[in-house]
Amino acid sequence: MKKILIALLPIFLIVACSSEKLDREKALKLLQENYKSQSATYNVFTSDPTYAKRMLDAGLESDGLLKVQRTQNLTNAGEPLITFTEKGKPYLVPQTEEDKKDHIQRVKIADEAIEDVTGIQEVEGGKKVVVEYTTSYKNTTPFAKLSKLKLDAKESHKATFVLYDDGWRIEREAQLTD
Numbered sequence: 113m114k115k116i117l118i119a120l121l122p123i124f125l126i127v128a129c130s131s132e133k134l135d136r137e138k139a140l141k142l143l144q145e146n147y148k149s150q151s152a153t154y155n156v157f158t159s160d161p162t163y164a165k166r167m168l169d170a171g172l173e174s175d176g177l178l179k180v181q182r183t184q185n186l187t188n189a190g191e192p193l194i195t196f197t198e199k200g201k202p203y204l205v206p207q208t209e210e211d212k213k214d215h216i217q218r219v220k221i222a223d224e225a226i227e228d229v230t231g232i233q234e235v236e237g238g239k240k241v242v243v244e245y246t247t248s249y250k251n252t253t254p255f256a257k258l259s260k261l262k263l264d265a266k267e268s269h270k271a272t273f274v275l276y277d278d279g280w281r282i283e284r285e286a287q288l289t290d
Contacts, residue, residue, distance in 0.1 A: 136229040152221040158192035159215040222249040
């Protein structure tokens with residue numbers, strides 16, 4: 113009997129060690145791999161006089177990022193009042209056809225990056241975990257003056273991980289029903 117137990121001991125150790133536990137370091141790595149840095153953007157309605165004034169008030173024209181047409185006659189009514197200079201073009205987000213039709217230009221405000229994993233909670237017997245993590249904004253642009261986002265604050269988020277036979281995977285938000 114002892115010989116059988118001694119022979120089975122390595123098998124039990126291998127099985128016990130192979131049960132993957134999700135720790136903070138592994139969760140952070142998986143989050144960073146799956147959620148690439150996202151950019152916070154701001155919609156500029158280029159034909160709207162209110163937005164033209166907002167651009168002037170923010171000093172973006174004096175910074176050389178854009179030009180604001182201050183007068184408009186009836187023949188060119190509805191045409192863009194705001195045009196972006198070469199200095200401002202690196203911050204522009206590609207327009208969709210609908211954006212072009214509606215005279216909307218999205219500008220990059222900052223990049224949102226995953227900072228840290230703040231907690232891990234096991235559910236369903238360890239086969240599913242809820243990971244809490246924080247993000248912060250980096251690489252702010254001159255257009256950040258327009259945003260009402262608190263760019264210096266960290267934001268908390270949650271992600272659900274599920275253990276499969278090949279390891280941990282992040283459950284997609286579309287599948288969440290909480």
